[in-house]
Amino acid sequence: MSTVPAIALRGVVKAYGALRAVDGLDLDVPEGSCVGLLGPNGAGKSTTMKLLTAQAIADAGELRVLGFELPGESKQARAEMGVVPQLDNLDTTLSVRDNLRVFARLYRVPKAERDAAVTRALELATLTDRADARADELSGGMRRRLLIARALVHRPRLVLMDEPTVGLDPQVRQELWALIARLRSEGTSILMSTHYIDEAERLADSVTIMSHGKAVSVGAPGALIAEHAGREVLEVYGPPVRLAEVEAQARTAGHATRRTGTSVAIMKAEHVDGDYGEGHRRAANLEDVFVHLTGEEIA
Amino acid sequence: MSTTAPTKRLRRLEGAAIGGVVFREVVNFGSYWKATTFSSTVEPTIYLLAFGFGFGTLVSEVGGFDYVDFVGTGTVATAVLFSSAFPAMFGTFVKHRFQRTYDAILAAPVDVEELVTAEALWIALRAGVYGCTPMLVAIAFGLDPSVGMLLVPLVGFVTGFGFACFGILVAALVSAIENFNYIVSAVLTPLFLVAGTFFPIDGLPGWAQVLAEFNPLHHCVELVRHCVFGFEPGTDLLRLLALLVFALGLWRLAIIRMQKRLID
Numbered sequence: 001m002s003t004v005p006a007i008a009l010r011g012v013v014k015a016y017g018a019l020r021a022v023d024g025l026d027l028d029v030p031e032g033s034c035v036g037l038l039g040p041n042g043a044g045k046s047t048t049m050k051l052l053t054a055q056a057i058a059d060a061g062e063l064r065v066l067g068f069e070l071p072g073e074s075k076q077a078r079a080e081m082g083v084v085p086q087l088d089n090l091d092t093t094l095s096v097r098d099n100l101r102v103f104a105r106l107y108r109v110p111k112a113e114r115d116a117a118v119t120r121a122l123e124l125a126t127l128t129d130r131a132d133a134r135a136d137e138l139s140g141g142m143r144r145r146l147l148i149a150r151a152l153v154h155r156p157r158l159v160l161m162d163e164p165t166v167g168l169d170p171q172v173r174q175e176l177w178a179l180i181a182r183l184r185s186e187g188t189s190i191l192m193s194t195h196y197i198d199e200a201e202r203l204a205d206s207v208t209i210m211s212h213g214k215a216v217s218v219g220a221p222g223a224l225i226a227e228h229a230g231r232e233v234l235e236v237y238g239p240p241v242r243l244a245e246v247e248a249q250a251r252t253a254g255h256a257t258r259r260t261g262t263s264v265a266i267m268k269a270e271h272v273d274g275d276y277g278e279g280h281r282r283a284a285n286l287e288d289v290f291v292h293l294t295g296e297e298i299a
Numbered sequence: 300m301s302t303t304a305p306t307k308r309l310r311r312l313e314g315a316a317i318g319g320v321v322f323r324e325v326v327n328f329g330s331y332w333k334a335t336t337f338s339s340t341v342e343p344t345i346y347l348l349a350f351g352f353g354f355g356t357l358v359s360e361v362g363g364f365d366y367v368d369f370v371g372t373g374t375v376a377t378a379v380l381f382s383s384a385f386p387a388m389f390g391t392f393v394k395h396r397f398q399r400t401y402d403a404i405l406a407a408p409v410d411v412e413e414l415v416t417a418e419a420l421w422i423a424l425r426a427g428v429y430g431c432t433p434m435l436v437a438i439a440f441g442l443d444p445s446v447g448m449l450l451v452p453l454v455g456f457v458t459g460f461g462f463a464c465f466g467i468l469v470a471a472l473v474s475a476i477e478n479f480n481y482i483v484s485a486v487l488t489p490l491f492l493v494a495g496t497f498f499p500i501d502g503l504p505g506w507a508q509v510l511a512e513f514n515p516l517h518h519c520v521e522l523v524r525h526c527v528f529g530f531e532p533g534t535d536l537l538r539l540l541a542l543l544v545f546a547l548g549l550w551r552l553a554i555i556r557m558q559k560r561l562i563d
Binding site (some may be wrong): 014016034047050053054055056057075076078079083085087088089091092094098101102103105106107108150 | 315316318319320322323326327330331398399402403404405407408409410508542561562563
């Protein structure tokens with residue numbers, strides 16, 4: 001088996017007027033892995049997704065998807081990948097089955113295999129019972145499962161998911177996670193943009209954290225946590241004035257901090273020995289890394 | 300670096316891509332064909348009946364034709380216009396901006412050129428069929444059937460393709476759906492009225508007659524009449540050529556503008 005990476009971007013730039021939405025991005029998705037693309041709103045995640053399907057054309061940089069060079073060979077690449085969009089764009093007056101039939105055709109599943117492909121996608125998304133329901137009769141979670149099934153109908157080697165669980169309740173998110181985990185276990189390469197950090201932590205083999213159009217950190221979730229937040233984090237609560245003092249004190253002592261809204265979290269607390277008064281220690285998580293790296297201000 | 304990618308290069312304007320987009324339209328048509336068929340056929344038929352019988356009592360003959368026959372053949376072009384330019388304008392705008400359908404299609408191995416071509420072909424096909432309705436109604440009211448009538452769907456198809464591309468182009472250019480009003484009032488209504496549908500062009504001032512020769516709908520009206528009543532090979536070929544130039548020109552323009560609109 002060759003090792004053509006599913007996605008390899010080098011120095012990719014995409015500007016809209018004065019705004020450099022993607023600004024020198026390097027991004028790798030090794031074959032068969034699930035990569036989480038994390039970043040705050042406006043970090044360039046959606047633009048990156050559009051670049052990967054050639055719905056946006058990069059101003060500079062190299063883009064290779066499944067070994068094909070974009071934008072010139074993007075059609076070949078698109079034939080072998082599936083895209084789960086952030087916004088629901090199902091054909092709402094069609095049945096679940098017809099939505100899948102249409103995309104089996106658009107993705108050029110050979111005629112003799114189309115019915116089987118639709119049946120398989122229905123099973124994968126556990127929508128077999130609802131195959132004849134109109135798309136606009138489905139619940140939000142079912143519609144999203146159908147969107148995923150639609151992206152898988154042609155057995156793509158790579159799946160792009162743009163915020164796959166945004167706006168869904170916890171039970172539905174868990175269902176989708178199980179679906180994504182299954183896909184991953186079958187060896188499909190996945191690039192998943194999300195701003196839900198727990199999602200990336202659970203599902204991704206590797207995470208690329210984006211900020212202002214660049215990758216600011218890349219690694220397995222555990223490794224990133226160890227590197228940037230350590231084993232433990234000390235959270236100190238208090239009124240705003242007190243939080244500012246704690247922050248200043250920790251930084252003077254050379255410790256990274258982040259605000260959580262109601263507290264200041266001091267990273268790598270296992271090395272902290274100063275007196276910060278009341279506080280509690282907890283395990284470091286990917287959110288600590290994310291906020292630490294992408295800044296505290298909301299763009 | 301080795302590659303497992305298939306070596307088959309995908310070309311432009313592939314049948315599989317165009318067929319896929321048309322298939323999507325055909326499947327969707329199952330859920331809205333009644334409304335579309337109603338508006339595309341009933342409206343021109345009402346024009347035919349209102350003008351044919353309203354004016355028909357004042358003018359019994361125009362240019363040597365029975366007035367009902369004159370209008371019955373003329374409103375074929377009206378039906379073609381209504382079933383091509385309007386669905387193309389609204390359909391394209393809605394599918395692009397509201398339903399985001401084109402985002403999904405372009406994520407598949409379909410290029411903008413194929414998308415526009417497929418959408419226009421499908422609309423043109425419908426226009427070719429719907430265009431025959433007024434003629435069939437006129438037959439019911441006494442228009443004599445002729446062999447040339449078999450070519451009417453083809454004339455409707457070519458005209459419909461041009462106006463479908465026109466509609467797609469307009470949808471790509473406007474920033475809001477309300478702006479369609481400008482196009483309907485300033486472009487489509489004059490084209491529709493000065494096409495020789497309800498009254499002959501040769502009664503108009505000279506400058507208007509010259510302008511009418513730039514109206515594709517006028518060529519459509521004349522070709523349909525000649526299909527029904529007898530060809531004038533020389534001018535008919537020129538008119539067909541004019542329609543083809545119109546259709547091909549707008550096809551390329553629609554692709555260029557949609558490319559700009561859909562690909563950042």
